[in-house]
Amino acid sequence: MTKNEPAAIREYKMAFEEFFKDIPKPKNKKEIKKQMDEFMHWYNNIRKQSDTGKTPAEMYKELYGKNPKPIVKRK
Numbered sequence: 001m002t003k004n005e006p007a008a009i010r011e012y013k014m015a016f017e018e019f020f021k022d023i024p025k026p027k028n029k030k031e032i033k034k035q036m037d038e039f040m041h042w043y044n045n046i047r048k049q050s051d052t053g054k055t056p057a058e059m060y061k062e063l064y065g066k067n068p069k070p071i072v073k074r075k
Helices: 007-020 029-046 056-064
Strands: none
Touching: 007 029, 029 056
């Protein structure tokens, strides 16, 4: 991480490292997709941002007055 990166990028990288530090490497594309789906859910709905103390979903609701649309899973 560099100091010149926008705060949002630094936050995302911190979260990525935090989430994946103890997760085994995926064996195939299906596992990659599953892990990334789990990460995105955790990042957007569970993990509080270090600078605001809120999840991205909470910040979206404050800004737009409604919950963000859930990510639609591809078939």
